[in-house]
Amino acid sequence: METRAPYVLIGSFVLAAIVAVFGFVYWLNNTGGIGPRTNYHVQFQGPVPGLLVGAGVLFNGIRVGEVTQLGLAPDNPRFVNATISVASATPVRADTRVGLDFQGLTGVPVVTLEGGMIVARSGEPLTLIAEAGAGQSMTQAARDALRRVDTVLEDNSGPLKDTIANLKTFSDGLARNTGKIDGILAGLEKMTGGGTPAQKITYDLRAPQNLGPAGKTFSASLAIPEPTAVAMLQTQRMLFSPVGDNPGFADFLWADSIPKLVQARLIDSFENYDIAHAPLRTTDLGQADYQLLIDIRRFRIATEGEIRVEIALSARIVDKNGKAVASRIIEASEKLDKVEPAAAVAAFDTAFARIAKELIGWTVQAV
Numbered sequence: 001m002e003t004r005a006p007y008v009l010i011g012s013f014v015l016a017a018i019v020a021v022f023g024f025v026y027w028l029n030n031t032g033g034i035g036p037r038t039n040y041h042v043q044f045q046g047p048v049p050g051l052l053v054g055a056g057v058l059f060n061g062i063r064v065g066e067v068t069q070l071g072l073a074p075d076n077p078r079f080v081n082a083t084i085s086v087a088s089a090t091p092v093r094a095d096t097r098v099g100l101d102f103q104g105l106t107g108v109p110v111v112t113l114e115g116g117m118i119v120a121r122s123g124e125p126l127t128l129i130a131e132a133g134a135g136q137s138m139t140q141a142a143r144d145a146l147r148r149v150d151t152v153l154e155d156n157s158g159p160l161k162d163t164i165a166n167l168k169t170f171s172d173g174l175a176r177n178t179g180k181i182d183g184i185l186a187g188l189e190k191m192t193g194g195g196t197p198a199q200k201i202t203y204d205l206r207a208p209q210n211l212g213p214a215g216k217t218f219s220a221s222l223a224i225p226e227p228t229a230v231a232m233l234q235t236q237r238m239l240f241s242p243v244g245d246n247p248g249f250a251d252f253l254w255a256d257s258i259p260k261l262v263q264a265r266l267i268d269s270f271e272n273y274d275i276a277h278a279p280l281r282t283t284d285l286g287q288a289d290y291q292l293l294i295d296i297r298r299f300r301i302a303t304e305g306e307i308r309v310e311i312a313l314s315a316r317i318v319d320k321n322g323k324a325v326a327s328r329i330i331e332a333s334e335k336l337d338k339v340e341p342a343a344a345v346a347a348f349d350t351a352f353a354r355i356a357k358e359l360i361g362w363t364v365q366a367v
Contacts, residue, residue, distance in 0.1 A: 045130060058101070223281070224294070226259055228259070235257060246339065252341050314327075
């Protein structure tokens with residue numbers, strides 16, 4: 001039995017396929033694709049390596065069309081003419097900047113459009129002029145830069161040779177004088193306080209031992225607070241008047257700041273006189289009947305005229321109520337034959353012994 005072909009079904013399928021193809025083309029060129037196109041003439045003032053027909057056209061980074069035609073300018077073979085087809089809605093202006101960019105690892109070239117404010121006259125064909133060097137790739141730019149550097153080096157080869165020769169002479173001189181340079185640097189380091197700091201030598205003030213028998217002992221408790229002094233005396237360094245450079249005392253240090261050192265040795269002196277009624281260091285351990293308040297006026301080496309050490313204290317005794325019972329100034333000086341640390345400390349010991357004896361006798365009589 002002969003099979004009848006479904007001609008109607010086959011014809012309907014072919015007709016539907018043709019309609020679908022035409023519909024897809026219409027959609028691609030209107031609503032679904034880029035839509036209406038506008039052609040622009042672009043002129044590159046130099047080579048455009050790798051640019052091909054069909055390459056993308058980007059406006060502010062967005063793809064808006066492609067290159068449709070490429071050719072050399074007939075009047076100037078160094079120029080390249082191109083035709084680009086972009087979406088009609090793209091805001092291309094007469095002053096839109098044109099360039100060539102290389103995308104991806106392979107450096108695929110695309111035409112780039114940016115900005116623009118000047119609107120072209122209606123009906124006037126618009127020609128966009130690319131920036132000079134727009135088609136230059138990074139490789140070409142590097143080559144041009146190296147070529148310019150090579151030109152500069154070639155033009156200045158003589159001075160460069162002289163500079164290198166001078167550097168060699170200078171380095172040879174440094175090599176010959178390495179020892180001297182090390183000495184200079186060590187001196188600079190020492191002068192600026194760098195390197196290993198010099199070891200300081202500490203000196204103590206000695207309290208007098210032989211104060212004689214205690215003719216009169218303390219009948220009341222006594223406290224000796226830390227003496228007061230101007231800021232200059234709040235130091236462990238040896239002080240000079242007038243102030244000058246004394247290199248022999250660069251490493252000199254008193255055992256403590258001058259006020260604390262004087263306080264400690266005065267207490268030691270009072271203890272050596274009457275250990276049974278030794279004064280308190282501070283009033284924190286209890287309320288003393290009297291306080292011996294000391295203000296240090298001078299504690300220095302005087303170098304004007306006869307060289308000597310000078311100690312001057314202002315002493316005041318106050319009772320529990322803060323009433324001054326007695327006050328006086330005690331001074332002592334000792335001639336110094338040689339300005340050096342050991343002799344100076346010995347002179348201070350002698351002067352301080354006289355002050356301590358006088359201060360103890362006066363305090364015993366006052367309290």
